[in-house]
Amino acid sequence: MRKQYGYILSIATVAVVGMSLLGSTFTQTQIAGQSFDASKLETSALEAIHQMGGLQLVMPEAFAETDCGTLSNSGREVVEFNVTGESVELPIMGGKTYNAMTFDQQVPGPTLRVTQGDVVKMTLTIPDDEVTAHGNDMHASQISAAAFESINPGESKTYCYVAEVPGVFKYHCSGVKLIGMDQHVLSGMYGIAIVDPIDGYKKLMVEKTAVENGKVVKDRQFYDADALEFQLQYNQLYLTPEGNYDAGAMFKHHNTATVVNGMQFGYVPNEVHNALIKGLL
Numbered sequence: 001m002r003k004q005y006g007y008i009l010s011i012a013t014v015a016v017v018g019m020s021l022l023g024s025t026f027t028q029t030q031i032a033g034q035s036f037d038a039s040k041l042e043t044s045a046l047e048a049i050h051q052m053g054g055l056q057l058v059m060p061e062a063f064a065e066t067d068c069g070t071l072s073n074s075g076r077e078v079v080e081f082n083v084t085g086e087s088v089e090l091p092i093m094g095g096k097t098y099n100a101m102t103f104d105q106q107v108p109g110p111t112l113r114v115t116q117g118d119v120v121k122m123t124l125t126i127p128d129d130e131v132t133a134h135g136n137d138m139h140a141s142q143i144s145a146a147a148f149e150s151i152n153p154g155e156s157k158t159y160c161y162v163a164e165v166p167g168v169f170k171y172h173c174s175g176v177k178l179i180g181m182d183q184h185v186l187s188g189m190y191g192i193a194i195v196d197p198i199d200g201y202k203k204l205m206v207e208k209t210a211v212e213n214g215k216v217v218k219d220r221q222f223y224d225a226d227a228l229e230f231q232l233q234y235n236q237l238y239l240t241p242e243g244n245y246d247a248g249a250m251f252k253h254h255n256t257a258t259v260v261n262g263m264q265f266g267y268v269p270n271e272v273h274n275a276l277i278k279g280l281l
């Protein structure tokens, strides 16, 4: 029994590794939905997988609707997300600049925020004078970057998807048909999409006691979160002295700088940040 449980864990591990290798859009929920109970199989799970010639995952895009015409008239809220893919020069510390790749000339790219069940209509446009093609792999969708491919300079392409799963998801350039994805992402082409749950967020419950008519009773209070929201997006820059992407340094993990929200020391208070830039600390 214990051994069979181990098989289930192994299968889950394979699925997760497959997800990260393919840059696909699985979520934990979807993976759980595809799991099966190895203890009910007549043969061992590993033996069965071996006979199948390996695990064959059912890709989520196999059942995801991505036709913009159909989705636009589905009665759902349609949220347009129009971004450009552009190479620009951006400042780093020490009075230098580096050759960044961006969505909308900013790092990170613009944040997309929708409600679970909304249709996202994403259009990626590459300006005429851009030096390379770009793609966009949106992890909140159920379409793979390979299916979206990449857009050449002077062109734009749209795809639609239903934001089915609430959460915070990365989106990032998928390179030129997946080639050079490391360069494009590490040079700044990343951002996040927030999908708020359709039922909203749970309230905070505080349970204390109170005295009512001389008796001590439970006193439950519910509070809205009313929280201060902020985003911290972390990235590493691997640069040559001229400010170009350095793949050799990336493979050796020799990063030139770490950035939060596109800035070195981007998470420290402004006055400290300014002092660092000016060399006062």
Ligand SMILES: [Cu+2]
Binding pocket: 085, 101, 133, 134, 135, 173, 174, 175, 184, 185, 189
């Ligand atoms: Cu790109």
